Amino acid sequence: DTEVTQTPKHLVMGMTNKKSLKCEQHMGHRAMYWYKQKAKKPPELMFVYSYEKLSINESVPSRFSPECPNSSLLNLHLHALQPEDSALYLCASSSEEGHNEQFFGPGTRLTVL
């Protein structure tokens, strides 16, 4: 299995809602990432988990809360988002060995009303 899967594919939420994005990989990778991508822009790194521990938080607002329940799963909990948070949220994973070859999921298209 060489895939990174993400659910849901699309999500529409209001500013008072609480929702979660999910990401899963079964490649035995020990690093997992969340990126945010706005239209016509490159992905921006949000969080990195290494061996299930948060290793990088790129000054992301606290309304985004990551969670890594085990080495295969990565969640992103969303609460009290703003319309400007609407974007494509991408999950990626990589092996801890050698270089940082990251494999991306298809993304969740989030719209905040």
Next chain:
Amino acid sequence: GEDVEQSLFLSVREGDSSVINCTYTDSSSTYLYWYKQEPGAGLQLLTYIFSNMDMKQDQRLTVLLNKKDKHLSLRIADTQTGDSAIYFCAESDYGGSQGNLIFGKGTKLSVKP
């Protein structure tokens, strides 16, 4: 700081070769990546090269690296309409912190029939 630059647009005719260019600034040992992103989709890793290499070929893809000028190119032979996408160049530090992928702004490749 590190920076990755790409031209924003490229238009070619079907069957021609496409050459997408990228420059980077990191002078340490590094991996350089090419990712493809089709509309509404995640990023697909196409190929990568380590900074001590000059060239890498994989089927229709050829990566050339000029270390002196810190210039990377991706050549797509016999370009097809299915190659229309945005192509991101990215670099990471070898052995550096997980998640430290620096993306260029992306080159939009349009292939005309």
